[in-house]
Amino acid sequence: MEEEIEVVLDKYRAAGRILAEVREGAIERVKEGALLLEVAEFVEQSIREKGAEPAFPCNISRNEEAAHATPSIDDETVFGKDLVKVDIGLHIDGYIADSAVTVDLTGGENAELVGAAEAALNAAIKIIRDGISTAEIGEVIENAIREREYKPVVNLSGHGLARYNAHTPPTIPNVRYEHGVILKENDVVAIEPFATDGAGKVVEGGNVAIYGLRKAKPVRVSEAKKLLEEIEKYQGLPFAKRWLPRERLDLALRTLKNVGALREYPVLREEGGGLVSQAEHTVIVTKDGCEVTTKRP
Numbered sequence: 001m002e003e004e005i006e007v008v009l010d011k012y013r014a015a016g017r018i019l020a021e022v023r024e025g026a027i028e029r030v031k032e033g034a035l036l037l038e039v040a041e042f043v044e045q046s047i048r049e050k051g052a053e054p055a056f057p058c059n060i061s062r063n064e065e066a067a068h069a070t071p072s073i074d075d076e077t078v079f080g081k082d083l084v085k086v087d088i089g090l091h092i093d094g095y096i097a098d099s100a101v102t103v104d105l106t107g108g109e110n111a112e113l114v115g116a117a118e119a120a121l122n123a124a125i126k127i128i129r130d131g132i133s134t135a136e137i138g139e140v141i142e143n144a145i146r147e148r149e150y151k152p153v154v155n156l157s158g159h160g161l162a163r164y165n166a167h168t169p170p171t172i173p174n175v176r177y178e179h180g181v182i183l184k185e186n187d188v189v190a191i192e193p194f195a196t197d198g199a200g201k202v203v204e205g206g207n208v209a210i211y212g213l214r215k216a217k218p219v220r221v222s223e224a225k226k227l228l229e230e231i232e233k234y235q236g237l238p239f240a241k242r243w244l245p246r247e248r249l250d251l252a253l254r255t256l257k258n259v260g261a262l263r264e265y266p267v268l269r270e271e272g273g274g275l276v277s278q279a280e281h282t283v284i285v286t287k288d289g290c291e292v293t294t295k296r297p
């Protein structure tokens with residue numbers, strides 16, 4: 001049975017409030033010399049302590065990485081003079097808040113690049129309302145970024161949110177777009193412009209540290225069977241390799257991958273090696289505007 005819309009929206013709002021608090025704590029911890037793993041664990045533990053669950057592993061993507069980087073299990077990587085994107089997702093009863101911020105550890109050299117993604121996000125939030133087309137949103141995002149002489153990343157986009165689904169239609173493009181979709185009151189969407197001084201496109205590359213269950217498949221290898229049971233609790237939402245029991249993990253993952261049970265999320269990098277900035281909020285579309293669930297308290 002469908003829950004009452006207000007009950008559902010209240011869960012989105014509660015998720016957003018928790019996210020805003022966790023995000024502030026994460027920003028304080030992103031410092032030159034600090035471990036990436038410590039920040040990711042802080043984020044994921046705080047989410048659980050506050051009564052929510054991660055909707056995906058804390059993404060910590062640096063410099064030319066745009067998304068889908070997360071520390072490995074014994075990761076000893078520390079922040080250098082990096083341009084750091086922290087992308088956080090959490091849910092309450094499946095209702096998701098998704099927000100990202102860029103922290104500039106380069107000594108302020110990239111303040112304008114960071115500002116370009118933020119300005120694009122703010123411009124989008126300003127025009128979102130019942131009846132707006134995603135094509136218009138893409139256009140204001142692109143304009144805000146190009147005015148500042150950067151490029152939007154064309155193949156990354158905002159997205160709808162649904163229960164236990166962190167990426168549903170509609171796609172919210174970061175560029176002008178031919179065929180928009182009309183947003184309606186009570187739609188919940190994540191707006192996430194990415195700006196770059198590179199080529200304006202991302203490609204897959206590097207290690208996979210984030211997975212999702214595509215479809216449960218029968219497997220005979222007992223390690224794989226156990227792992228399948230373990231990951232079913234994420235209800236299709238992405239999870240980190242470091243969240244999983246370590247014993248014979250690679251064998252179990254390989255087996256599940258080979259039968260087509262797993263979805264992989266490879267790190268996405270700027271094709272031209274450019275730096276990438278990102279800003280993201282989750283919003284509920286209203287009759288004459290939108291409500292940002294993940295805004296700063």
Ligand code: CO
Nearest residue numbers: 098190192280
């Ligand atoms: Co998102």
